[in-house]
Amino acid sequence: MIECHMQRLVHMENSGLISMIVDEKFVDLGRMYSLFLRVPNGLTIIKDVMTSHIRETGKDLVTDPERLKDPVNFVQELLDKRDRLDKIISLAFNNDKTFQNALNSSFEYFINLNPRSPEFISLFVDDKLRNGLKKDKEEDIETLLDKVMMLFRYLQEKDVFEKYYKQHLAKRLLSQKTASDDAERSLIVKLKTECGYQFTSKLEGMFTDIKTSHDTMQGFNATMGAEIADGPALSVQVLTTGSWPTQSSSTCNLPPEILGVCDKFRAYYLGTHTGRRLTWQTNMxxxxxxxxxxxxxxxxxxxxxxxxxxxxxxxxxxxxxxxxxxxxxxxxxxxxxxxxxxxxxxxxxxxxxxxxxxxxxxxxxxxxxxxxxxxxxxxxIGTVVAQKESEPEKQETRQRVEEDRKPQIEAAIVRIMKSRRVLDHNNIVAEVTKQLQSRFLPNPVVIKKRIESLIEREFLERDKTDRKLYRYLA
The missing domain is CATH 3.30.230.130 (Cullin; Chain C, Domain 2)
Structure with a gap:
């Protein structure tokens, strides 16, 4: 009897599955789940209808131009949507793994339809870590960061998120506008667990620089105390070039009063450390x-x-x-x-x-x-800034990300060829994609260009009879 009426029950206009999901009718959904469980493939029907509903509504959410105007609200809506669906799966569908997997694959599908999702998630994190949660305790920030990490896992371009996150973290650290140091470090631990040491090593280097700079300033003030007593008080943060986001080297003419004390710091610092160069980043x-x-x-x-x-x-x-x-x-x-x-x-x-x-x-x-x-x-007095990047800035960030990907793709090709010695083109592309997908999805056209570059530099060679076959040159 259930089998005969399954399709009609699921698709009924005002009381079918989608209507129950929208109205969060947990008891009715649980009843439908337990009934359909008795029929072979019964749950598959529920899962398929639910999946197509999540994908359609998710696609509408991430492609709506109005919602894209407010990145923080955009991510909050994604989190709310996931919370609602999670609740339905745990309360009505017995926390069924197949439904959980369907939810995850649906979110991965539509989040990546918006190329700005990595930037928006980083902006959301920046907003919460900069301003904190209103009237909330520390553990609530922890819960929120765990939810954000769930969205982060869905991203196919995790390296783009890293690029934006690094920029936002740099601004928070330099302007000392972070709601909680513990929350900052907690997120870095979560990212390290998810993506490995390499992903977070530069982020950790930024925290180290801030601490080292504090010690350097104590030394400078103790050594030069009498000389700088009459001038303006100076606080310098010395940033390691490789760890921090690359900044355009645009400087400005500092007032003479400031320039004098800056020159004294330069002389002190270069006298203490040999073989280093200092460039003032006045824009920060x-x-x-x-x-x-x-x-x-x-x-x-x-x-x-x-x-x-x-x-x-x-x-x-x-x-x-x-x-x-x-x-x-x-x-x-x-x-x-x-x-x-x-x-x-x-x-x-x-x-x-x-x-x-x-x-x-x-x-x-x-x-x-x-x-x-x-x-x-x-x-x-703040500076008038755009919350999102402008179109030229977006292009520039994208270009930098593409440049950073080239050595990673080449390193993966060399690793694969070193162990396999001989491999055809399609298998190299498949292996490289598999190795790098935890950070980003490499474009096959770019992989082909990196292979050609390695052939030019005599790391690889083409087989003389089969041009699609490559050999590793030891």
């Missing part, structure tokens, strides 16, 4: 300035770029955009963002702009706003 720094508005004394917490702009107004009341650009040599895109945050944000407008508008033009004039008032003693 912060500063606290003392400022006077009328009779009111305030402190301004700003970026290094903003400090360079504001200190120009110690000597003059009005500067044009071109004057500021020439004096500081800050890259135009960064300069415009800094000026927007200093002159166009209500409650933070320590500069005045004429003509008044939200955008910065080349012929704008800027004045020190001596009528600026606020109840706060310390005013934090």
């Amino acid at each position: 720094g912060t500063a606290v300035l003392s400022a006077k508005f009328g009779n009111a004394q305030k402190e301004l917490s700003v970026s290094t770029y903003q400090m360079c702009i504001l200190m120009l107004f110690n000597n003059v009341d009005c500067l044009s955009y071109k004057d500021i650009e020439q004096a500081t040599e800050i890259p135009p895109s960064d300069l415009k963002r800094c000026l927007q945050s200093l002159a166009c944000v209500k409650g933070k407008n320590v500069l005045r702009k004429e003509p008044m508008s939200k955008d910065i033009a080349d012929d704008d004039a800027f004045f020190f706003n001596d009528k600026f008032t606020t109840k706060l003693y310390r005013v934090k």
Whole structure:
């Protein structure tokens, strides 16, 4: 009797399987599960309908342009969706492994339909580790990180996530804006367990650099105490080039007062360590300035770029955009963002702009706003930044990821050929894909190009009779 009515029961319009899943009718779903369990292939029908429903709704979620405008909310919706379905499988479907596997394969399918999923998951983690969870305890962050790791497992391009995560972690560490050091380290342990030591070695190196820098500054202050007592207080973080995200080497002209103490630190550091070079990354720094508005004394917490702009107004009341650009040599895109945050944000407008508008033009004039008032003693002025990457930045990140993949693909080809000695093209592609799929899915066209590159450099050679056969050259 059950077998005769299975299809009709599952597909009924307002009370079938999908309707029960949407309305979370756990008792009815459990009843359907126990009934269909008695019939051969009964559960397969439920599983197939559930899978196609998850895939369709998931595809709608990850391709909806409106949802893509808010990366943090996008990931939260994915987590909520998975929680709801997990609950159904555990309460109604007896935690059945086949249903759990169907859920996992469905999520893997639709999460990878959106090429920005790795970036969005990293932005979500950044938001939670930067701001913490409202009114929640430490263990709740742990639970959330475990859920995020579940989404991370579905990603086919884990190396893209690593690229973004490294950038976001660098900003959190350098600006000391992390809600919990324990949560930061906990996530790195989870990533190491999932992907191995190589995946997290550079991330761990970043934490080591921050600790070493703290010790270096203690030594500098103890040694140079008398010489730097009258100047501005300096705190330097020395970053190892290989561990941190590669930064564009755009520098700006630092004010003379700052330059003096920077030169003293350089002399101290290079005197203590031999064979090292220092490059100032002014685009990553912060500063606290003392400022006077009328009779009111305030402190301004700003970026290094903003400090360079504001200190120009110690000597003059009005500067044009071109004057500021020439004096500081800050890259135009960064300069415009800094000026927007200093002159166009209500409650933070320590500069005045004429003509008044939200955008910065080349012929704008800027004045020190001596009528600026606020109840706060310390005013934090952020920089106007986009939460997501712009299209050119996205292309640049993608390009860097592709470049990083080349040596990994070549290393896998050499490892395989060293052990197999002779192998045909299709088998090499299959083996390389198998070896690297835990980090990313290599493109067969790219694998072919890396094979050709290795042939040119005489690591491999083609068989003289069969061009699809390769030999390893010892």
